Amino acid sequence: MERRQLARQLSAIENGELQVVKTEGLIVAITGPPGVGKSCLVDGILHRLAPKHKVAVLAIDPTSPISGGALLGDRIRLSVLDDAEKSDSIYVRSIATRSSSGSIPSIVSDLANHLLASNFDLVIIETVGAGQSEMRCAAIANRIIVVEGPSRGDGVQAEKAGLLELADLIVVNKSDLEGASKVVNDLTVSLTLTNDAPPIILASATEGVGLDELSEKILSLEERVSSRRARVRQQLLMAHENVLVRNPAFEAIIDRMSEEGLSIEDALREFDE
Ligand SMILES: Nc1nc2c(ncn2[C@@H]2O[C@H](COP(=O)(O)OP(=O)(O)OP(=O)(O)O)[C@@H](O)[C@H]2O)c(=O)[nH]1
Numbered sequence: 001m002e003r004r005q006l007a008r009q010l011s012a013i014e015n016g017e018l019q020v021v022k023t024e025g026l027i028v029a030i031t032g033p034p035g036v037g038k039s040c041l042v043d044g045i046l047h048r049l050a051p052k053h054k055v056a057v058l059a060i061d062p063t064s065p066i067s068g069g070a071l072l073g074d075r076i077r078l079s080v081l082d083d084a085e086k087s088d089s090i091y092v093r094s095i096a097t098r099s100s101s102g103s104i105p106s107i108v109s110d111l112a113n114h115l116l117a118s119n120f121d122l123v124i125i126e127t128v129g130a131g132q133s134e135m136r137c138a139a140i141a142n143r144i145i146v147v148e149g150p151s152r153g154d155g156v157q158a159e160k161a162g163l164l165e166l167a168d169l170i171v172v173n174k175s176d177l178e179g180a181s182k183v184v185n186d187l188t189v190s191l192t193l194t195n196d197a198p199p200i201i202l203a204s205a206t207e208g209v210g211l212d213e214l215s216e217k218i219l220s221l222e223e224r225v226s227s228r229r230a231r232v233r234q235q236l237l238m239a240h241e242n243v244l245v246r247n248p249a250f251e252a253i254i255d256r257m258s259e260e261g262l263s264i265e266d267a268l269r270e271f272d273e
């Protein structure tokens with residue numbers, strides 16, 4: 001398909017003008033703290049999978065609504081896009097999260113499904129693992145890779161962010177820096193109590209370490225029972241919230257709560273009617 005046409009369709013989906021049907025296919029989220037090396041890892045993966053595989057990347061930009069996603073566009077310079085032989089089978093799009101809207105994850109889900117229907121073999125969602133909306137953007141995927149970096153002495157960040165339960169695979173990046181192998185050890189210890197602990201890969205996106213293994217694994221990642229449960233939980237919460245927000249009476253009920261003192265219990269009862 002022509003790129004410009006695809007871009008137009010994706011914009012229409014973002015604006016709610018085009019309905020999308022669920023499509024079978026592989027959607028992998030790559031999530032983790034800011035600056036841990038997610039984009040560099042994606043670049044490394046694309047270098048290895050393209051042009052054999054057609055890969056689309058949806059980069060969720062958690063920055064300001066004012067930048068309209070421009071910041072992320074600057075932040076990720078995927079070197080693979082300079083490679084003419086590979087760039088033809090790659091499509092990258094960044095999506096700005098607007099703080100007021102709770103529906104970004106469902107838009108991301110629609111975009112990913114449309115890309116699969118447009119013959120991409122794999123859709124990668126890059127999202128910072130912080131905040132509810134970002135976590136839900138990851139949860140719409142079929143598989144989740146959590147990226148962690150060398151410890152700054154304050155424990156495993158992904159663990160604190162509640163991300164570990166979502167992981168089908170953990171990548172500890174920046175293995176060239178001190179402290180990365182300690183994080184692998186810490187993670188291994190804290191995951192010993194889990195009966196289906198995710199595999200851990202030690203990698204360095206800048207040195208090219210672990211990228212062959214990661215690129216191979218991403219195509220056939222096994223789903224963990226507990227990550228599936230964590231994902232489905234997020235999806236259900238999101239669907240439930242969407243039902244509420246899409247109710248035509250939503251704003252009017254909020255008005256009555258703030259202006260007339262309508263109680264939360266009574267408001268919920270009105271939604272049920
Ligand atoms: N030493 C070292 N630096 C790395 C490695 N991978 C990435 N970096 C550096 O870390 C910085 C952030 O990398 P990104 O790939 O943009 O990280 P990110 O997780 O996508 O960042 P956000 O999208 O802003 O959350 C860049 O300066 C990279 O060059 C690595 O393996 N080793």
Ligand SMILES: [Mg+2]
Binds near residue numbers: 038039075076126
């Ligand atoms: Mg990034």
